[in-house]
Amino acid sequence: MTDSIELLSKAKVGFIGAGNMAASILGGLIQSGLPAESIYVSNPSAGKLDALKEKYPNLNITHDNAEVASNVEYLLLSVKPHIMSSACADFKDMDLSQKCAISVAAGVTCETLNTILGADVPVVRSMPNTPSLIGYGATGLYANDQVTEQQREATSAIFDAVGISVWVEEENLIDSVTAVSGSGPAHYFLFMESVVQTGIELGLPEATARELAAQTALGAAAMVQQNDDMDIGQLRRNVTSPGGTTAAALDTLNEHKLPDIVKKALEASVKRAKELAEIANQ
Numbered sequence: 001m002t003d004s005i006e007l008l009s010k011a012k013v014g015f016i017g018a019g020n021m022a023a024s025i026l027g028g029l030i031q032s033g034l035p036a037e038s039i040y041v042s043n044p045s046a047g048k049l050d051a052l053k054e055k056y057p058n059l060n061i062t063h064d065n066a067e068v069a070s071n072v073e074y075l076l077l078s079v080k081p082h083i084m085s086s087a088c089a090d091f092k093d094m095d096l097s098q099k100c101a102i103s104v105a106a107g108v109t110c111e112t113l114n115t116i117l118g119a120d121v122p123v124v125r126s127m128p129n130t131p132s133l134i135g136y137g138a139t140g141l142y143a144n145d146q147v148t149e150q151q152r153e154a155t156s157a158i159f160d161a162v163g164i165s166v167w168v169e170e171e172n173l174i175d176s177v178t179a180v181s182g183s184g185p186a187h188y189f190l191f192m193e194s195v196v197q198t199g200i201e202l203g204l205p206e207a208t209a210r211e212l213a214a215q216t217a218l219g220a221a222a223m224v225q226q227n228d229d230m231d232i233g234q235l236r237r238n239v240t241s242p243g244g245t246t247a248a249a250l251d252t253l254n255e256h257k258l259p260d261i262v263k264k265a266l267e268a269s270v271k272r273a274k275e276l277a278e279i280a281n282q
């Protein structure tokens with residue numbers, strides 16, 4: 001059991017919704033040592049619950065959202081933003097003021113969550129990502145005023161068990177976290193898909209192109225993490241011999257305005273998060 005999970009050892013953790021994000025966090029928590037019998041999950045359809053139960057036989061599964069809410073101290077709301085209101089309607093008459101609701105939904109604000117769940121409910125807005133499943137998650141967290149210090153620590157523990165977590169002091173920064181890391185794995189996957197495809201066209205066997213692309217992404221990320229006092233631009237310049245092969249590739253990426261494209265893409269994510277907030281509020 002990791003130190004973070006030790007903090008949670010007496011708590012029960014529930015998931016409303018058993019989709020991709022719930023399965024990633026839940027799997028990571030169990031891998032870190034939280035007993036499956038301390039975890040409750042609800043979902044309307046049986047398939048995902050059955051698959052989880054097969055993998056983690058001691059997990060508590062149900063189709064009843066209220067059953068999960070009544071059994072746990074930490075309730076992860078892991079449904080799509082537009083479903084949030086209807087999913088939480090199942091326990092809207094319950095007193096949740098001593099529990100901590102942790103939303104993973106993009107866009108949905110604390111104000112909306114407090115309208116749905118009750119004004120006195122401690123609410124955390126989290127923005128995790130799917131690498132949580134393998135312990136490489138990156139999560140942004142924001143707490144409303146009702147969240148106690150103990151609940152903050154336990155929330156950090158949940159997400160630290162599946163990667164790293166950072167608290168932001170302003171709620172709207174969660175939308176920025178969504179653009180950078182919540183959606184982020186997909187950005188890097190697209191880049192890697194393009195690298196692998198071109199590697200194949202340049203004659204490499206697919207497995208070789210994939211292995212090289214993945215190890216290169218991992219290596220680049222590890223260099224950034226292990227040199228946190230070094231400008232990332234410097235790490236890039238260290239690879240780039242004047243007049244060499246890297247310069248030729250970077251010239252092409254810059255000519256096609258990769259930094260502008262990334263900026264526009266992340267801004268589109270933030271804009272969409274605000275639209276999802278509106279949809280969840282209707």
Ligand SMILES: NC(=O)C1=CN([C@@H]2O[C@H](COP(=O)(O)OP(=O)(O)OC[C@H]3O[C@@H](n4cnc5c(N)ncnc54)[C@H](OP(=O)(O)O)[C@@H]3O)[C@@H](O)[C@H]2O)C=CC1
Binds near residue numbers: 022104128129
């Ligand atoms: N995927 C990601 O990388 C990330 C997702 N998120 C957020 O996580 C949330 C979930 O996304 P994701 O896991 O990808 O989506 P999924 O569609 O994989 O999961 C959502 C789950 O909610 C279930 N569900 C639908 N209606 C209800 C209900 N009334 N009560 C309980 N469960 C219900 C669905 O069941 P069924 O399929 O049976 O309808 C489904 O299993 C979203 O709000 C998203 O913004 C945040 C960060 C990253």
Ligand SMILES: O=C(O)[C@@H]1CCC=N1
Binds near residue numbers: 106178182183
């Ligand atoms: O695409 C989405 O809306 C969710 C939120 C971040 C990642 N997936």
